[in-house]
Amino acid sequence: MLLNRRHLAAVAALGALGLVAACGAPEPAGGPARTGGAVPDKPAKAVALNILDVAGNLQLTQSMIDEFVAKNSDVVSRVTYSKSPAPELVGKIKAQQNANRVDIDLVLTGVDGLAAGIEQGLWTPLLPTYADRLPGMQKYLPGAAAMQKLAGDHGVTVTYYPSGPLIEYLPSKVPNPPTTAQGLLDYARANPGAVQYARPSNSGPGRTFLMGLPYLLGDKDPKDPVNGWEKTWAYLRELDKHVTLYPSGTSETMKNLANGSAKIIATTTGWDINPRVLGTVPKEARIGALDGFHWVTDAHYAVVPKGVSTDKQAAVLALLNSMLTREQQAKAYDKGYFYPGPALSGVTLEMAPQESRTAIAEYGRPEYEKLIAEHPIEVPLDAKAVVAAFDRWDREIGGAKVRK
Structure with a gap:
């Protein structure tokens, strides 16, 4: 294996x-x-x-x-x-x-x-x-x-x-997808409501996006959301200005990608493959990894x-x-x-x-083998830290925009 x-x-x-x-x-x-x-x-x-x-x-x-x-x-x-x-x-x-x-x-x-x-x-x-x-x-x-x-x-x-974090999109809607965290923010700014991820406390892709950002942004301590995520929280606050809503679960982001109400969503290896197998997301959907990303398992x-x-x-x-x-x-x-x-x-x-x-x-992707081989692999936050991260996200970032 x-x-x-x-x-x-x-x-x-x-x-x-x-x-x-x-x-x-x-x-x-x-x-x-x-x-x-x-x-x-x-x-x-x-x-x-x-x-x-x-x-x-x-x-x-x-x-x-x-x-x-x-x-x-x-x-x-x-x-x-x-x-x-x-x-x-x-x-x-x-x-x-x-x-x-x-x-x-x-x-x-x-x-x-x-x-x-x-x-x-x-x-x-x-x-x-x-x-x-x-x-x-x-x-x-x-x-x-x-x-x-x-x-x-x-x-x-x-x-x-x-897991991830990865981004997913339809090539017909996003012919030139962003390749960096800054590029994703720029795309969101130019296309309000087009970038979407689900509430992290109830979504694997949302959670890995949240925990993967400190590595992408070069934060002081990726394992400390309280004192080590200055760049991450600033990025999420800026991104939030251009996010219309946060679905309460991942399935809704997949449906929104398929119906065009979202153009780029957070995803993972499994959430990429399975919804395409089931027909929820078009088979032609593609994935991308932002420059410098680390896998969060x-x-x-x-x-x-x-x-x-x-x-x-x-x-x-x-x-x-x-x-x-x-x-x-x-x-x-x-x-x-x-x-x-x-x-x-x-x-x-x-x-x-x-x-x-x-x-x-x-429906699998040959590129996963290369991505897994070439990018660092990190474990998620421990119990105390992940609870703190979810709580802060709910209070300061997206809690008011979560669609129940």
């Missing part, structure tokens, strides 16, 4: 990993649940799991989960899926915990929800007691291992990609809210063990949504389902 080669020099390998049990509150329904103490190897009887996705991760992993349930009916009797915007996650989980009635057993989240939950102390500390139950974590790609470090004790990386995590019973934690551990095998990880190629997607080394496109191979053969 090309990321396995190209990231070897980018980040250090992850050390020994494992999981810690948390005391669980009683299940809201379905009979008595074991609470407190060590997480058993297996639940006393098959449990029903409620899984909440705030990152679009199920597009990559639902087939992994469904296969596990079909083959392990003695562990998981059924799964209920639900979805929610990432900014609503903290309020939803806190309300259940305050009522001592947690009925969300597993959350699939990006860096945004992970960080917000860590900041609020919502997640069960998952490391390092049960390392032997998740041997797949020892096979992470170096980039995925670096993303795992962001989770600390609080989650497990299930999918990974180099991204990942999806599995986190367990505090208050989940130990029986359900046991089932979650068994499920994650299955998801972190190369056979299941190959499904993460999907139709390019999180391209490439797998978090483990040695998972090649040839191992993926035929529909994944067909989609990426037609």
Whole structure:
């Protein structure tokens, strides 16, 4: 897999990993649940799991989960899926915990929800007691291992990609796209409303655009949005003068690109490929990388809210063990949504389902190999810093223009 080669020099390998049990509150329904103490190897009887996705991760992993349930009916009797915007996650989980009635057993989240939950102390500390139950974590790609470090004790990386920031446009509408950060600002100034990115706290492309700017602009400390982003905040304030609205999620930016109400949008490798596969964005759309950009990587995590019973934690551990095998990880190629997607080394496109191979053969981009090879790779901000960055962006930059 090309990321396995190209990231070897980018980040250090992850050390020994494992999981810690948390005391669980009683299940809201379905009979008595074991609470407190060590997480058993297996639940006393098959449990029903409620899984909440705030990152679009199920597009990559639902087939992994469904296969596990079909083959392990003695562990998981059924799964209920639900979805929610990432900014609503903290309020939803806190309300259940305050009522001592947690009925969300597993959350699939990006860096945004992970960080917000860590900041609020919502997640069960998952490391390092049960390392032997998740041997797949020892096979992470170096980039995925670096993303795992962001989770600390609080989650497990299930999918990974180099992400962005990239720009996307239709050549018929933008025949001479900008190639620098200043050029993008100049284009926005000359074409009010034409440049668009979604609210960073609920958008992978919006988030990577925000975190990628300090590298593009040569800011003092790209990892410190409070004291090290003087150029970034100034740039965003100037760009904001020429931005009409900020969609609340990435999908709207894609639709706006397709209908012409936006001419240039922030994108990532996956958000470039998948909407073209689905027909949301015309196939002829192109991407660009601004001069001097650094990749800001991204990942999806599995986190367990505090208050989940130990029986359900046991089932979650068994499920994650299955998801972190190369056979299941190959499904993460999907139709390019999180391209490439797998978090483990040695998972090649040839191992993926035929529909994944067909989609990426037609809609993937040969230039990604060169871009990944030639540009530095950075991990995102840590939990405290990313919460501070999102808060400041909401207050000082675009919060008043977010379209709900």
